Amino acid sequence: MDKKLLTIVVPCYNEQEALPLFYQAIIEMEKNGELAPVDLEFVFVDDGSRDNTLEVFRGLSAQDSRIHYVSFSRNFGKEAGIYAGLEKSTGDYVVIMDADLQDPPAMLPEMLSYIGTGEYDCVATRRVDRKGEPPIRSWFARKFYRLMNKISNADIVDGARDYQMMTRKVVDAILAMKEYNRFSKGIFGWVGFRRKWLEFENVERVAGETKWSFWKLFIYAIDGIVAFSTAPLIMASIFGLIMCLVAFIFIIVIIVRTMIFGDPTNGWPSMVCIILLVSGIQLLCMGILGEYLAKTYLETKNRPIYLVQEEK
Missing domain, CATH: 3.90.550.10 (Spore Coat Polysaccharide Biosynthesis Protein SpsA; Chain A)
Known part of the structure; x- marks a missing residue:
């Protein structure tokens, strides 16, 4: 044999x-x-x-x-x-x-x-x-x-x-x-x-x-997640939905507070925090989308x- x-x-x-x-x-x-x-x-x-x-x-x-x-x-x-x-x-x-x-x-x-x-x-x-x-x-x-x-x-x-x-x-x-x-x-x-x-x-x-x-291992881990899961895209959508709901709730709170207590000028620190939070989540979601688009871009080149x- x-x-x-x-x-x-x-x-x-x-x-x-x-x-x-x-x-x-x-x-x-x-x-x-x-x-x-x-x-x-x-x-x-x-x-x-x-x-x-x-x-x-x-x-x-x-x-x-x-x-x-x-x-x-x-x-x-x-x-x-x-x-x-x-x-x-x-x-x-x-x-x-x-x-x-x-x-x-x-x-x-x-x-x-x-x-x-x-x-x-x-x-x-x-x-x-x-x-x-x-x-x-x-x-x-x-x-x-x-x-x-x-x-x-x-x-x-x-x-x-x-x-x-x-x-x-x-x-x-x-x-x-x-x-x-x-x-x-x-x-x-x-x-x-x-x-x-x-x-x-x-x-x-x-x-x-x-x-x-x-650092190389971290990049390698990100590549692995992007290559074998679309979960980050789903998470980005969920983040966006949550922030829309939070914003809607804040709008209602502001309207009710204004009707009851008038329109005070205080509250700008909390507003700045909210803006920074929302902006950070938007940038995170854009980064996730960009990572997937970059991988797609490289694949479509058909390089060896x-x-x-x-x-x-």
Whole structure:
């Protein structure tokens, strides 16, 4: 019986230090027979790195013919890197991993054992803790996942990683979603299929520094909400309706008060507060509408998700 082919997709941005360690960790597992059920293929994606990541790709590819790589013309983001890696993959199974070893390679045999039974189409992973992260960042992350599950129809699990192993059927379903504004965690949940979750404790980076600042994560969260939920638009409509009712009530109150007590000149501080409140809500609603319009505008351009400078 022929072995299945496992493609390991690794999106990279400035990972020259971590890449050799990642590759060596996988090769050690292969030598020890832990990946015996499958043959391996590597697809590395250089997301416009400014260090020697591409040179590392070339060196590894020269010594191992199973290594393929794609180098972008500039930085297009991890979402584009994941998509490019999935497009270039040819394996029966495909697993997405980070080069910094925060996605433990030791979990690969267990993932293979589950997906090999045919009972599951995807084996996904989630972190059970966030040790090493700033508390405020962890708090916002937990609230984000809770919010997303309430306002969208995508199954997004708290602590979910991009680290997951999929059958070719799942990969093809993801590639069929060619939207420019991509939010992979939402896409993985939206396509469905039979999914097995594995848990692991947080692992520190083996080398280099994280590329995700709090601000970048915040923008990423906003992109996810806009991509998989129209709830903010509904909230904007509700805000508008509430303020109309409040304004109507105030009009009645002012008319009644004037008829009973005359027309005193006091009350301007409360009026200023009301104006500021209403103006703030209007600007918030305009911002929400603008965000959706911006995403629609980008989609209608039909620009490619990424551009390739070099590949092998």
